[in-house]
């Protein structure tokens with residue numbers, strides 16, 4: 001349904017909110033009705049049909065528990081199971097909002113909002129839902145404790161416990177999730193965990209690494225193409241959106257795409273349909289979207305380098321993965337985990353760690369985060385001469401001296417060493433951001449990863 005034809009009800013006991021929403025919506029929609037008293041909600045619904053209901057989560061009488069909003073949500077859905085309800089929630093109440101999504105709300109919006117964001121959310125809520133009802137009715141996959149060991153996603157730090165909590169809450173909803181965090185912090189693992197705990201778990205999980213897609217292949221990779229639509233298009237090809245149909249599409253490195261690509265992506269997400277290159281047929285899209293980036297999206301948006309309206313499409317729920325250096329307890333847990341893994345893989349006894357080694361690992365800066373730790377432990381296990389890992393089994397790159405530091409201190413400069421040092425220095429400079437480092441080095445991310453492997457970094 002189009003926005004102009006929509007009839008919208010807003011229920012909130014804050015008259016300022018009602019006034020602001022009425023002012024915003026009166027020129028955008030067919031009709032907007034506001035109501036301060038939730039007790040009158042049901043009688044309003046008996047008299048008139050509303051396409052979307054904005055429902056506040058907290059009313060003054062309930063001291064911010066969110067229960068009254070959930071209660072009224074339940075009553076609305078009893079009366080009309082297909083009702084489209086957007087919860088209005090205060091900042092910091094995402095977990096209650098997630099409960100509301102589980103209870104059948106279509107979406108939620110956090111106060112204070114930007115007008116564009118409210119319109120985006122409303123427009124999205126008016127779109128037809130490809131799966132029919134507002135929530136899938138398939139039973140949830142069996143519940144597991146929040147260790148997430150089943151996905152090899154480990155962490156005992158408070159920060160990671162918070163991440164696990166959010167995964168558990170958000171996974172069984174249709175909410176789009178934006179994962180933020182440095183390279184190697186586990187964003188892809190989290191995306192997989194969200195998928196496996198979702199209603200879509202039996203359907204495909206498809207990854208699209210946007211950083212690896214040049215302007216030329218972006219559309220054909222994501223939206224597909226018809227045979228003959230460009231020189232190399234020798235046959236029809238399905239894009240990632242279609243491949244993920246019914247399942248989850250994971251857009252990795254979403255912060256790296258150009259404004260032109262952002263516009264194309266936004267159109268598809270708004271219309272929930274793609275047009276393969278060379279075709280004029282609209283293909284409906286039924287995906288749950290998870291995106292990830294290590295880029296400072298909000299800074300990019302402030303500099304007009306990333307579209308704010310696209311962020312609103314991506315970040316119904318945001319999960320930030322903390323860098324490894326900020327969770328020393330996890331360093332040891334992960335080090336022991338990887339030690340067990342690589343000892344078994346290399347048919348060696350599981351090694352112990354000297355206390356000084358553990359200290360060294362706790363103190364390291366880990367610019368490459370868990371990926372760096374994983375490789376460091378693997379290398380140590382392969383090269384160690386005893387069953388106890390010593391500090392010298394972990395050789396971290398000390399920041400190399402500046403290039404123009406005069407003649408080489410000793411011996412000839414070896415080309416491989418120069419390459420390795422340059423790579424390390426550039427990665428350090430970008431705080432472990434592989435995409436930026438690759439860009440500065442003039443390499444693709446894949447080529448840089450290949451060199452990291454080659455140099456055992």
Ligand SMILES: Nc1ncnc2c1ncn2[C@@H]1O[C@H](COP(=O)(O)OP(=O)(O)OP(=O)(O)O)[C@@H](O)[C@H]1O
Nearest residue numbers: 152153154155182183184185186187188189370371
């Ligand atoms: N919490 C964790 N527990 C166990 N392994 C982890 C954890 N976090 C990351 N890893 C491992 O570290 C490596 C990097 O993780 P992943 O690819 O998910 O990170 P990422 O944030 O998506 O990285 P990038 O931004 O570079 O794509 C993987 O091998 C993954 O299995």
